[in-house]
Amino acid sequence: MCRLAAITSNKYFSPMENILALETMKEGHDGSGLGLTLKDLGGEFEEFKGYPVMSGICSKEGIGVLDEFMDKHGFKLKHVWTPKIKKVKGVIPRDYYFARVYDYPAHYRNKPMHEKEDLLMNTRLALRKIGEPDESIFVFSFYPDVITLKEVGDPLQLGEFFGLDRNGLKAKVIFAQGRQNTNYQIYLYACHPFFIQGFCSMTNGENTAFVPIREFLMSRGFPGYMGYNSDSETFTHILHYTVRQLGFPLTYYKDVITPLKPSEIEQRKDSDALRLIKQSLRPLCIDGPNVVIGYTPDGACFMLHDSKKLRPGVVGGVKGKYALMSEECGLDSAIPKRDKSKDIFPMKYDMVIVSSQAEGVKVWNQLKG
Amino acid sequence: MEPAQGIRLDHNYQLSLREFPYIIRWRDDRCKRCGRCTAVCPVKAIEPTVKVQRFVKSEGPVPTPTAVRNITHVVEQVTDMERYCTGCGTCTLVCPNEAIEPEFNPQNKFLHYKNKGGEGYKRGGRRNDPAISTLDRLKFTRISMLTDPALDAGRHEFRVRTLLGRILPPEELPLKITDGGLVVDNVNGKFIPPVREIYPIMIGSMSVGALSPPMWEGLAMGVAYLNEVERIPVVMCSGEGGMPPRLLKSKYLKYFIIQIASGYFGWDEIIHALPYMVEAPAAIEIKYGQGAKPGDGGLLMAQKVLKLIANIRGVPQFVDLASPPTHQTKYSIEEAVAKMIQSMSMAWGFRVPVYPKISGTKTARAVLNNLARNPYAAALSIDGEDGGTGAAYNVSMDKMGHPIASNLRECYLDLVKQGKQNELPLIAAGGIAKKGNLAANAAALIMLGASAVSIGKYIMQATADCFGDEYNRCNLCNTGKCPRGITTQDPKLYRRLDSDRVAERVVEVFKAADVELRKIFAPMGRSTELPIGMSDGLSIDDKAMAERLEISYAC
Numbered sequence: 001m002c003r004l005a006a007i008t009s010n011k012y013f014s015p016m017e018n019i020l021a022l023e024t025m026k027e028g029h030d031g032s033g034l035g036l037t038l039k040d041l042g043g044e045f046e047e048f049k050g051y052p053v054m055s056g057i058c059s060k061e062g063i064g065v066l067d068e069f070m071d072k073h074g075f076k077l078k079h080v081w082t083p084k085i086k087k088v089k090g091v092i093p094r095d096y097y098f099a100r101v102y103d104y105p106a107h108y109r110n111k112p113m114h115e116k117e118d119l120l121m122n123t124r125l126a127l128r129k130i131g132e133p134d135e136s137i138f139v140f141s142f143y144p145d146v147i148t149l150k151e152v153g154d155p156l157q158l159g160e161f162f163g164l165d166r167n168g169l170k171a172k173v174i175f176a177q178g179r180q181n182t183n184y185q186i187y188l189y190a191c192h193p194f195f196i197q198g199f200c201s202m203t204n205g206e207n208t209a210f211v212p213i214r215e216f217l218m219s220r221g222f223p224g225y226m227g228y229n230s231d232s233e234t235f236t237h238i239l240h241y242t243v244r245q246l247g248f249p250l251t252y253y254k255d256v257i258t259p260l261k262p263s264e265i266e267q268r269k270d271s272d273a274l275r276l277i278k279q280s281l282r283p284l285c286i287d288g289p290n291v292v293i294g295y296t297p298d299g300a301c302f303m304l305h306d307s308k309k310l311r312p313g314v315v316g317g318v319k320g321k322y323a324l325m326s327e328e329c330g331l332d333s334a335i336p337k338r339d340k341s342k343d344i345f346p347m348k349y350d351m352v353i354v355s356s357q358a359e360g361v362k363v364w365n366q367l368k369g
Numbered sequence: 370m371e372p373a374q375g376i377r378l379d380h381n382y383q384l385s386l387r388e389f390p391y392i393i394r395w396r397d398d399r400c401k402r403c404g405r406c407t408a409v410c411p412v413k414a415i416e417p418t419v420k421v422q423r424f425v426k427s428e429g430p431v432p433t434p435t436a437v438r439n440i441t442h443v444v445e446q447v448t449d450m451e452r453y454c455t456g457c458g459t460c461t462l463v464c465p466n467e468a469i470e471p472e473f474n475p476q477n478k479f480l481h482y483k484n485k486g487g488e489g490y491k492r493g494g495r496r497n498d499p500a501i502s503t504l505d506r507l508k509f510t511r512i513s514m515l516t517d518p519a520l521d522a523g524r525h526e527f528r529v530r531t532l533l534g535r536i537l538p539p540e541e542l543p544l545k546i547t548d549g550g551l552v553v554d555n556v557n558g559k560f561i562p563p564v565r566e567i568y569p570i571m572i573g574s575m576s577v578g579a580l581s582p583p584m585w586e587g588l589a590m591g592v593a594y595l596n597e598v599e600r601i602p603v604v605m606c607s608g609e610g611g612m613p614p615r616l617l618k619s620k621y622l623k624y625f626i627i628q629i630a631s632g633y634f635g636w637d638e639i640i641h642a643l644p645y646m647v648e649a650p651a652a653i654e655i656k657y658g659q660g661a662k663p664g665d666g667g668l669l670m671a672q673k674v675l676k677l678i679a680n681i682r683g684v685p686q687f688v689d690l691a692s693p694p695t696h697q698t699k700y701s702i703e704e705a706v707a708k709m710i711q712s713m714s715m716a717w718g719f720r721v722p723v724y725p726k727i728s729g730t731k732t733a734r735a736v737l738n739n740l741a742r743n744p745y746a747a748a749l750s751i752d753g754e755d756g757g758t759g760a761a762y763n764v765s766m767d768k769m770g771h772p773i774a775s776n777l778r779e780c781y782l783d784l785v786k787q788g789k790q791n792e793l794p795l796i797a798a799g800g801i802a803k804k805g806n807l808a809a810n811a812a813a814l815i816m817l818g819a820s821a822v823s824i825g826k827y828i829m830q831a832t833a834d835c836f837g838d839e840y841n842r843c844n845l846c847n848t849g850k851c852p853r854g855i856t857t858q859d860p861k862l863y864r865r866l867d868s869d870r871v872a873e874r875v876v877e878v879f880k881a882a883d884v885e886l887r888k889i890f891a892p893m894g895r896s897t898e899l900p901i902g903m904s905d906g907l908s909i910d911d912k913a914m915a916e917r918l919e920i921s922y923a924c
Contacts, residue, residue: 208894209900212790212900212903215790219785219786245540246539248544261528262566270551273542273544273553276542277539280538280539282536283790283791289894306897
């Protein structure tokens with residue numbers, strides 16, 4: 001089962017904190033990969049808050065293709081970050097890891113954010129399509145104030161490999177996943193966290209309803225609902241679909257993926273709406289033993305479970321810094337100085353939401369609404 | 370060659386027993402000549418007769434052979450094709466000494482001769498094909514192991530339910546945010562179609578008339594008990610021919626789907642009962658076709674139209690009740706079908722789901738796509754070639770129709786392409802539990818994309834011991850001489866059937882199927898929602914079938 005370490009803070013911190021948390025949970029990941037998503041970036045990226053950042057990996061040939069593509073589509077390169085790679089045993093380096101800040105094409109600069117988001121996503125998808133057959137270009141995210149790093153290997157070694165302990169890469173929200181490979185082949189696009197238009201999530205547990213969910217998402221006519229090299233990518237897309245596309249408040253994400261029974265729905269004051277939602281979104285019920293940790297564009301982080309998840313994740317911390325972990329030892333590593341009695345192990349009806357800037361944490365109960 | 374002297378020539382009009390589908394094995398040494406078998410035979414295929422036997426006897430110390438003639442009573446099978454042995458085995462059932470039983474004769478030339486008077490062979494039952502069907506070849510191969518623990522079928526909480534009714538696409542839900550929550554905001558009067566939560570195995574359309582009173586009553590009582598006591602929301606379709614008036618006006622009507630077909634039999638009574646209905650029915654099914662006899666109409670033979678049936682249907686007694694092959698109002702799907710769906714919806718104030726039932730056909734997708742664009746169409750029921758019927762020409766039953774598996778699958782995948790797979794539920798029927806595997810066949814069709822399945826023949830076999838099988842056994846439903854009292858209106862025959870016992874069996878069948886469905890869904894890790902379209906859970910041991918159904922091949 002993959003191990004998940006999410007930390008949210010009102011101060012910038014290093015992704016090494018997440019990686020060290022993953023290290024304490026090592027028995028649960030097998031070194032088949034690390035995924036890192038950083039949001040609300042600090043350090044050298046702090047001055048580029050409004051500009052989209054493209055994160056990915058290219059081969060020597062791929063970077064030329066990428067540059068040509070971005071030029072052709074009017075994106076202007078403003079800043080480039082590349083990790084200072086340190087050779088580490090067990091990690092096979094690829095040619096070029098990057099996080100590049102671009103300025104929007106001139107005719108997009110004054111467009112509403114929704115349109116900008118679509119442009120960024122379509123650009124990412126176009127590059128993915130070009131680079132995927134020969135693995136010359138991987139693009140994991142292209143969005144303002146977000147960086148994604150993914151590579152195959154042990155998380156701690158990868159931290160060293162990318163020089164995360166010394167290169168000053170910092171953010172206020174960082175999600176990390178140590179992979180336990182259950183997807184038959186180790187493939188970078190199968191690595192969590194998954195990101196789409198400001199929404200991000202990572203999951204552990206198998207998604208038993210993967211095929212009907214994938215078919216439902218892919219038939220929405222939204223180009224971003226593709227890929228699915230991992231069944232867990234559907235969780236991110238359901239989040240995006242529920243909140244961005246349908247415009248539902250975040251808590252309805254829980255009602256969509258883990259719907260209540262009809263008798264329970266009757267107890268909710270929004271029962272009429274809930275009944276319709278349950279019917280119309282029936283194929284998105286995940287019906288599997290999963291914990292989902294995610295964030296929304298405003299920086300709120302959350303954790304929830306399906307009732308079949310036997311061991312809950314845990315949320316704990318102090319005002320200004322909270323961690324959402326798949327195991328408690330990870331929480332101990334990330335925020336040792338906290339009141340442990342206030343740690344939250346969300347039960348099947350709970351959705352734990354840590355507000356933006358780690359202001360506070362609240363538990364939303366699905367039965368009460 | 371010997372001359373035919375002394376032998377009476379039959380000019381090849383007389384058939385030997387070898388041409389018959391079933392040959393009676395009668396044991397002289399066991400028979401006590403009680404006569405029960407000959408009395409009970411529904412087709413008079415056996416009769417008591419007297420034979421003269423010649424024995425050669427020799428008594429005393431020196432051989433003195435003497436011919437002696439004895440007169441003896443025997444049970445004999447007749448060689449008249451109009452009285453062929455159907456193999457029903459009622460004789461065996463009543464025999465106190467196990468002295469008689471019919472034996473299937475695979476060399477028979479039954480169909481060569483069963484057309485006397487220029488009339489094609491008519492019968493009841495289903496397609497006579499005992500081969501293993503596609504449904505029985507499907508296996509559930511995605512077993513949760515370690516990465517996602519399997520569930521305990523006995524202890525975990527399962528919800529095996531489905532939806533019947535048109536479901537709005539999420540983008541069109543009339544919702545707005547108020548105080549951080551969603552509320553229904555229907556200021557524009559958006560039509561929110563009625564949707565029922567039901568059990569995914571339904572009892573298909575078998576009419577009062579086709580079935581005997583105790584059979585129909587037994588099924589109805591079983592369904593009511595399942596709903597009221599067991600809380601398993603099984604629904605049952607009336608078939609064409611109306612419903613008992615008392616039931617129409619009772620609170621139990623909500624467990625029944627009322628069918629309207631091309632003869633509109635029973636609808637006068639239904640319309641008149643409308644103002645007195647205290648509950649709306651579960652749904653209205655418009656029958657356009659039947660899997661067992663595609664393109665053919667319904668037929669209730671005159672001998673089955675007794676007083677009760679005549680009253681319910683609003684017709685005179687003892688006349689053939691033929692429903693035309695098509696609805697006379699059905700000029701085109703674009704117009705008449707849409708109108709019919711709307712008219713039926715209107716009759717119940719748009720509070721009842723209305724859906725058409727068609728026979729399995731290559732053109733099912735054309736119908737489907739039309740319905741997908743009709744916001745009032747609540748579902749599509751597709752009845753495959755292995756479905757049953759009370760009366761049809763043998764050629765229609767054996768040779769016409771489309772297997773349900775690929776028909777259902779292509780319809781589902783078509784809906785997936787349009788993103789409407791959750792909007793228009795598909796109901797699959799025809800050959801479910803042909804070999805008795807009710808839960809497995811139902812689960813397989815659900816994973817291929819069905820929202821629900823419908824059963825008919827199986828429920829008669831399982832609850833009332835119907836003799837019929839795919840070796841053309843019995844299949845006398847059309848004659849009104851059902852030896853089990855299931856498809857007859859003759860009180861002498863239907864008093865053999867106990868409606869309470871039928872009801873008990875209905876309950877047992879559904880409770881057992883419910884347990885078995887859990888035993889299928891639990892190892893696959895599913896418990897909350899029905900795994901509709903979870904095709905990765907299925908495999909088949911034939912590459913061509915796997916390719917056609919877009920599932921994996923496993924061997």
